[in-house]
Amino acid sequence: MTKEQRLKKRHAAEKRFRLYGLTSILVALVFVLILVNNIFSKGSSAFMKTVINVEVFFDSELIDIENGAPEENIREADFYDITIETLLKAYPAKNLDEENELIDLFTTDAEIEIKKAFLENNNLIGKKINLEITASDDIDQLHKGNYPRNLPEDRRRISNFQLKIYDNLLQNNKINKNFNNYFFNNGDSRDPELAGIGGALVGSFYSIIICLLLAFPVAVLASIYLEEFAPKNKITDFIEININNLAAVPSIVYGLLALQILLATIQLPRSTPLVAGITLALMTLPRIIIPCRASLKAVPPSIREGALAVGASKFQSVFHHVVPLSLPGTLSGTIIGLAQALGETAPLILIGMVAFVVDIPSTPIDPSSSLPVQVYLWSESAERGFVEKTSATIMMLLSFLIFMNFIAVYLRQKFEKRWN
């Protein structure tokens, strides 16, 4: 082979390699775009809800309450009759069946919404107000265009009569879309229009805080000890190998461990963020120790020697110089470990977080759900409304993860100091 041929071959090889690289990046990008597009197109509608404008007349004969009544009386009062009366006024129904179909257009919480309006202004007796009542899931999906209305009636959940009412209301501009406050404020519900991620958000928040409080100090101290103080011998080698192995253990195994030890033996309350936090901390520990040790290792030995040479003790050289320099790596490693924990589902299912929890937990020892488990729960539900809720929850989860990773990058850049 001549020199020119060799040169040509070398250039060709480089060009080929660049092409391969570019292709793989493009393929990866296409997959990411498909995923993001799919989630957004399905999920973005969940942030809005369909409401039906109705006229409420607070008839003193239908409610056993007076103007200016104290809050507790209102809460205990029965708003059922006035609710039914109000809903029936939305469209003329001829018989009991039609009346039931008409009422089914509204959410099952219509009574609560009317009561809430009265709570905000307790002088409404004898007055008429316009109120936007949340529509039922079927109407919500129909209004958002997710419902096939061309199917024969016996294969639809919405009857012809209901379709007629819907079209009539739409023509009279009685149907609107509002911001879906329920999605953020409510816990889980059997009714998709009422179901929200409030409980899952709080549950995830408590779990991650407990995980952080347990895992961060233990992981950092373990890393500093192993990297700076521990003698290098067979025992520390063994520990090191096992930490690496533990980081690779499937997360469901930690769930089984927690089930046996935390729930069965110690008898901690099941389905709670406390147990979830401890389980996630066990899982996250090795995943934080590894980047922590790497960032300690990355501090050049000359810094340690410099400190020792002016008479710093080992402890001083580590805590005055090495640890501050390793901080950016330590913090970003911790946050990425926590982000992984935030998205973890399998161990939480095993400790009972998969339970159907309506209430928003007020303490870490209340039963709760978490964001990824909520995704899992809703993805199995049959109702059409849960499809968009599932995707919207994934959007929330992904935005938290992106936010945490952003913080990690920010911290790294802010605190990173260059030596030499």
Next chain:
Amino acid sequence: MNEVKIKSNNLNVFYGDKQALFDVNLDLNEKEVTALIGPSGCGKSTFIRCINRMNDVIDICKVTGNIEIDGVEINDENLDVVSLRERVGMVFQKPNPFPKSIYDNISYGPKIHGKGETKSELDEIVERSLKKAALWEEVKDRLDEPGTGLSGGQQQRLCIARAISVNPEVILMDEPCSALDPIATAKIEELIDELKKTYTIVIVTHSMAQAVRVSQKTGFFHLGKLIEVGKTEKIFKNPDNKMTQDYITGRFG
């Protein structure tokens, strides 16, 4: 001839199974510069790292024999290395300022040893140390800038100032000029000349010319053994040993 400050007696150093120093007996005089020369891996750095017990950092390193400073044994398990290193400062081959401000680089040592309780005392120590290291004029207006932002030669003088800041008796220098250009080297050598009035200095160097210029006494190491030691003039003009002769004339090394 000045008095003997540091005395080593049958010093042996092992890195695991490998022996790095063999029965080194070397006396270093007070307020004098002693140069240690020899080919790479001959044990000169290992020797000076015994004087401030820097070898303790290496797990597999074992030191036997005696080293005395002012007649006190320092190769002793019960000795407090922190106070030893306060007395024996060290400057490394590669400048290694802390990634902190110039001021913090100098004030760190005095702070941890409880010298300079007040800000004004610390200011004074910083100024004195930087002046002694001939760096004051260049950095006095930017003491809060990072030490790592200085040039290589300035960084090395900063490291010397850092070593001086705790007011040691001995300064060990491990090839302090190997990463520097000739101008920076000249400045450091001038500085060493000045410093020897106050401190006992041991310098490891690969440059014969530097050894001749800065030292009064020279020791030649080869394969872990001290081959010859004597007045610098004698070693370079008329060595007793054939191997020393070969090394300084560049026949091996």
